[in-house]
Amino acid sequence: MQFLKKNIENLVAALALFLFSAVACQEKEDPAPQKPTGRFPLEKILYFGNATVPADNPLTYEGIDLGRFLFYDTRLSENNSISCASCHAQELAFTDGKAQSVGLRGEKTQFGASSLVNLLWQSRMMWDGRAQDLRHQVLMPIQDPIEMSQTLAQTVEKLTQTDLYPAKFEAAFGTKEITPEKISKALSQFLLTLVSKDSKYDRFKRGEYQPTASELRGIQLFFTHPEPERGIRGGNCGDCHLGDLTSGSPFEFEGFHNNGLEPDPTLALGLQRVTNLAADRGKFKTPSLRNIALTAPYMHDGRFQTLEEVIEHYDSGIQHSTTLSPLIIEASNEIITDFSAPIRLHLTPQEKQDILNFLHLLTDSTFIQNPAYQNPFE
Ligand code: HEC
Ligand code: HEC
Known part of the structure; x- marks a missing residue:
């Protein structure tokens, strides 16, 4: 009897300890890790020395997040068949492995898809330099008749009708209104974070x-x-x-x-x-x-x-x-x-x-x- 009592005491002690540690663990995990917001710490990527980020388009977590969604969204093409990532695939360092890329209706582009990397330290875009900077470049493939073939007005219209985007534009730029300028700012923010520094x-x-x-x-x-x-x-x-x-x-x-x-x-x-x-x-x-x-x-x-x-x-x-x-x-x-x-x-x-x-x-x-x-x- 004495033996049994001792055992029950032990059991209670063990149970108490178990409950206590369970609560302690929960306290450690709670609160859930917050998603970072606001200004993106540039020093995280300024590895090759200073670069100028346009003063009117500072990198923010919300802007980068929005740009990433846009980059992977087929709704940027007229028939909803291809996204930027169709020609710029991460596993191929944002190229497509082709001599000439293939657009939304199967037609070939004039040149091969450029790798997208360390763009913070470049200015002119495109093989022949026809885009004066990244902000102008990112709107070109959307409107290009061979690549995505969609006017900016159509693009704004399509994105406005989604459940996803108005809130994301608000988080990134303060208002739900979607404009070509905000699209280009968000896409360039995401692209500027594509930094290769760990080879x-x-x-x-x-x-x-x-x-x-x-x-x-x-x-x-x-x-x-x-x-x-x-x-x-x-x-x-x-x-x-x-x-x-x-x-x-x-x-x-x-x-x-x-x-x-x-x-x-x-x-x-x-x-x-x-x-x-x-x-x-x-x-x-x-x-x-x-x-x-x-x-x-x-x-x-x-x-x-x-x-x-x-x-x-x-x-x-x-x-x-x-x-x-x-x-x-x-x-x-x-x-x-x-x-x-x-x-x-x-x-x-x-x-x-x-x-x-x-x-x-x-x-x-x-x-x-x-x-x-x-x-x-x-
Ligand atoms: C006079 C400047 C110059 C020199 C010197 C030079 N390159 Fe280039 N390189 C270029 C240019 C410009 C291109 C793009 C040309 C084009 O596509 O028409 C290029 C393209 C390349 C490419 C293809 C890149 C791609 O994404 O398709 C490789 C690889 C390359 N160079 C490696 C080298 C190597 C290795 C050397 C030295 C043996 C070298 N380059 C010397 C200017 C140069
Ligand atoms: C149909 C394939 C295709 C699609 C879709 C596409 N691109 Fe490209 N991209 C290319 C090709 C091809 C080039 C090179 C074009 C040239 O120089 O004439 C290029 C070049 C670029 C460059 C220039 C890089 C440099 O170093 O000069 C950027 C930036 C870029 N694309 C971003 C994007 C973004 C953002 C999207 C989506 C809005 C997109 N691309 C959609 C094929 C594509």
Whole structure:
């Protein structure tokens, strides 16, 4: 009997302890984690140094959230069949793997879909520079007859009729009213948060990854302009694909170059379409090479299937033309004696492999898996 009593006492004590800890646990979990609101802390993404966010469109959690819904919404296309993400898929670093994209009625676009990354540090948009900035760019695919083919008035009308959007526009911009300007502001806010900063190359820069010997040589070659007179070997890439961002200069048209894809008779219009200057014929926007291993095929027209082909192009495939970049003309790893000879970098097979290995260092699996960029409708 004494034994039983003792046991019951133990049981009561254990039960009390259990109840107490259950309450304690609940107190720890409660209140539920609040969704952050208001001003988005820019320093979270200002990794490559300062960039200017337009003063009249500060990033907010609500604006970014709205932009993300719009980016993944097929109601932005006339027949509700495609969204921005149809041509800019996260797993392909926001490209679509095609030489030319396919619009809402199956027609092909003129150029291949650009990767959307680190746009905070770029200004002119589109391969030929025809969008003066991101805010103007994001409304172009909606209205483009081949891409989404919908007027801005239709877009506003469709979004206003949903249950979802009026409240989201109110949360982001203070009133339920939907306007093209608010659509473009929200879309650009979301796109500005697409920052790739966790590739092996970034980890190396932060002292968290030790590159192989070949990768180290690749980094060196990529960023070095060759000077054969002084015994300095280089791949010359960093002359145009600048710094850790590997994209072109953000100053007006400075980042647009003719990188030797065609000779004069077949040279594409490129930047000349925007500036009307013959000197800009065949010049295209220098793209970022971040996640480049995921974004084949390459160049504005997707002419190269592999990075090996791209490197071979720069080494031995350069076509001479009147607007060919001077940065390419004077880059060679052998002293140039005959200036009428074809332009060649003269890299060794090992050096080409080293540069290729560097390009693979720019793949950022955190970026392509980041939940903040995923489809919010799923
Ligand atoms: C039918 C496919 C398609 C759809 C849909 C599409 N895009 Fe694109 N996007 C492209 C193509 C192709 C390019 C390159 C166009 C060019 O340079 O002429 C591009 C370029 C861009 C660029 C320029 C990037 C740079 O570095 O210059 C941005 C930004 C962009 N798209 C955002 C969007 C947004 C936002 C949407 C939805 C509103 C969208 N795209 C819908 C195919 C598409
Ligand atoms: C004179 C400036 C210049 C130099 C030097 C240069 N590039 Fe480029 N690069 C460009 C431009 C401009 C484009 C886009 C051209 C186009 O599509 O018409 C480009 C495109 C590319 C692409 C394709 C990107 C894509 O998204 O399709 C890769 C890859 C690339 N370059 C790698 C390199 C490598 C590697 C080197 C060094 C061996 C190099 N580049 C040297 C200007 C340059």
